[in-house]
Amino acid sequence: MFQPPSPIYPVAGIRTIEARVAPLAQPSLMERAGRAAAEEAVRLTQDRAGQVLIVCGPGNNGGDGLVMARRLLQAGRAVTVAFAEDPRTLPPDAKAAFTAWRAAGGETVSDFPGAPANGWALVVDALFGIGLRRPVEGRYARWIDTMNAQQAPRLAIDIPSGLDADTGAILGTVFQATATLTFIALKPGLLTLDGPDCAGTVHVHRLDIDPAAWVSPPGFEIRPAMMREFLQPRRQNTHKGSYGDVGIIGGAPGMTGAALLAGRAALKLGSGRVYVGLVDDHALPVDNTQPELMLKRPEQVLEQASVLALGPGLGTSAAALALLERAVRSDRPLLLDADALNLLAETPHLKAQVAAREAPTVLTPHPGEAGRLLGIGTAVVQADRVASALELSTRFRADVVIKGGGSVLATTTGQWFINTTGHPGMASAGMGDVLTGLIASLLAQGWPARSALLAAVHLHGAAADRLAREGIGPIGLTASEVAEAARGVFNGWIVKAARGR
Ligand SMILES: NC(=O)C1=CN([C@@H]2O[C@H](COP(=O)(O)OP(=O)(O)OC[C@H]3O[C@@H](n4cnc5c(N)ncnc54)[C@H](O)[C@@H]3O)[C@@H](O)[C@H]2O)[C@@H](O)CC1
Numbered sequence: 001m002f003q004p005p006s007p008i009y010p011v012a013g014i015r016t017i018e019a020r021v022a023p024l025a026q027p028s029l030m031e032r033a034g035r036a037a038a039e040e041a042v043r044l045t046q047d048r049a050g051q052v053l054i055v056c057g058p059g060n061n062g063g064d065g066l067v068m069a070r071r072l073l074q075a076g077r078a079v080t081v082a083f084a085e086d087p088r089t090l091p092p093d094a095k096a097a098f099t100a101w102r103a104a105g106g107e108t109v110s111d112f113p114g115a116p117a118n119g120w121a122l123v124v125d126a127l128f129g130i131g132l133r134r135p136v137e138g139r140y141a142r143w144i145d146t147m148n149a150q151q152a153p154r155l156a157i158d159i160p161s162g163l164d165a166d167t168g169a170i171l172g173t174v175f176q177a178t179a180t181l182t183f184i185a186l187k188p189g190l191l192t193l194d195g196p197d198c199a200g201t202v203h204v205h206r207l208d209i210d211p212a213a214w215v216s217p218p219g220f221e222i223r224p225a226m227m228r229e230f231l232q233p234r235r236q237n238t239h240k241g242s243y244g245d246v247g248i249i250g251g252a253p254g255m256t257g258a259a260l261l262a263g264r265a266a267l268k269l270g271s272g273r274v275y276v277g278l279v280d281d282h283a284l285p286v287d288n289t290q291p292e293l294m295l296k297r298p299e300q301v302l303e304q305a306s307v308l309a310l311g312p313g314l315g316t317s318a319a320a321l322a323l324l325e326r327a328v329r330s331d332r333p334l335l336l337d338a339d340a341l342n343l344l345a346e347t348p349h350l351k352a353q354v355a356a357r358e359a360p361t362v363l364t365p366h367p368g369e370a371g372r373l374l375g376i377g378t379a380v381v382q383a384d385r386v387a388s389a390l391e392l393s394t395r396f397r398a399d400v401v402i403k404g405g406g407s408v409l410a411t412t413t414g415q416w417f418i419n420t421t422g423h424p425g426m427a428s429a430g431m432g433d434v435l436t437g438l439i440a441s442l443l444a445q446g447w448p449a450r451s452a453l454l455a456a457v458h459l460h461g462a463a464a465d466r467l468a469r470e471g472i473g474p475i476g477l478t479a480s481e482v483a484e485a486a487r488g489v490f491n492g493w494i495v496k497a498a499r500g501r
Pocket residue numbers: 018022029030031033057058059060061062063064091127128129130131132133134135136137140157158159183
């Protein structure tokens with residue numbers, strides 16, 4: 001069976017849920033969070049005797065740490081709590097947690113303690129959670145660096161301190177967790193930009209709340225279960241005309257491979273026919289490695305394909321722009337990638353035409369291309385990947401993915417998604433071209449644009465993950481290998497979906 005999709009809430013959503021639930025919650029949410037954290041600590045230290053170090057900060061994240069400390073102490077564990085604030089300045093729940101900790105016989109140290117001779121069994125970061133507001137500096141920056149230097153498993157409570165829960169940006173310095181126990185729901189910052197490098201293995205503890213019952217989830221982690229209705233075995237009574245004609249247009253001189261990679265990926269995911277229109281007049285008339293591809297003039301492809309994908313190796317020549325102009329005016333589903341996006345960014349009247357299209361449009365920029373489309377720098381895009389994807393989707397009335405670790409998707413329905421498959425071995429030339437081919441293939445097979453985009457992005461990463469598990473990569477993985485593996489993963493999904501019905 002497929003796992004159900006997990007909702008993702010930015011800080012504002014979590015705060016609203018907390019405000020609605022907290023007045024009714026018995027035991028309090030902080031008691032539940034601290035107890036869950038203590039249980040997680042017991043699991044993580046099953047085969048590690050010795051002391052647990054819990055480093056507590058000035059807010060409710062520190063309060064969670066103090067409840068956790070009390071629970072562990074009561075369970076007979078040796079605990080050291082580092083806490084440098086005046087307890088009278090704590091928010092009410094955290095103050096109560098401090099009082100209960102002292103009443104249970106617990107003590108705190110206000111300087112970072114030296115490690116016991118055999119090291120800490122576990123180092124717990126309860127410094128800052130979703131209330132982090134500015135870069136960490138001074139004492140707490142030094143404490144984070146010291147925690148990171150310990151030879152022990154490192155557990156972050158709710159979110160690694162120093163990570164922006166909404167964006168995944170590092171604010172000053174960041175706790176390097178081996179595991180993160182996050183409360184109520186996932187936060188975007190755990191899944192994109194620097195989040196995955198800092199959070200380790202992420203577990204969600206819902207604190208016995210169903211967040212969706214209180215606030216409708218604004219975002220989701222992508223899971224194959226979302227695509228179940230389209231993951232159907234094929235009917236016997238079908239033929240190649242039933243599975244669409246993908247048209248890939250690109251491959252300017254020196255960049256033929258990009259268009260061929262996209263074409264091969266489309267073929268391996270099951271399109272009936274794949275046409276490749278190479279902009280290079282001197283290109284070979286056949287792909288000898290994949291002779292099933294039909295190499296044609298780009299103008300022919302524009303006429304014959306049922307779905308158009310422009311961009312892989314397209315270049316930015318006048319001829320490329322003319323092809324893009326025609327494709328945008330077509331009444332077929334259209335995917336724009338790479339140089340098609342760069343041309344679009346420079347051509348104001350085309351932007352308006354894309355937004356006015358009746359057929360679906362899919363845009364697949366990496367952060368640099370997204371910046372050009374929005375007229376802002378790459379750093380501004382990366383500073384808030386979710387907001388940037390939503391803005392692109394609204395401006396172009398398109399389904400959009402901003403690629404890169406923790407790809408962020410925004411759809412014309414106003415929803416957003418984060419993809420968690422894939423790995424840095426995919427940071428190699430041609431990977432984006434394969435993604436283009438996968439999306440175009442599903443579009444040609446009749447999938448709605450939103451589902452085609454979600455499925456292909458997830459599949460692309462899942463294929464790379466499977467290869468890495470089999471010892472192919474992660475480093476040195478090639479785009480062609482991913483296209484090949486995507487076929488196997490996709491057929492596996494169809495079998496799984498049929499079993500679950
Ligand atoms: N509010 C609730 O109902 C619940 C909150 N919980 C915990 O509470 C956390 C949120 O608590 P808070 O809102 O108190 O926020 P935090 O505990 O994350 O931090 C806020 C405190 O840190 C200070 N601060 C922020 N950035 C700083 C910086 N760079 N340097 C120094 N000080 C800085 C703030 O002035 C404030 O005192 C969650 O992450 C979670 O761990 C859980 O107990 C579950 C329930």
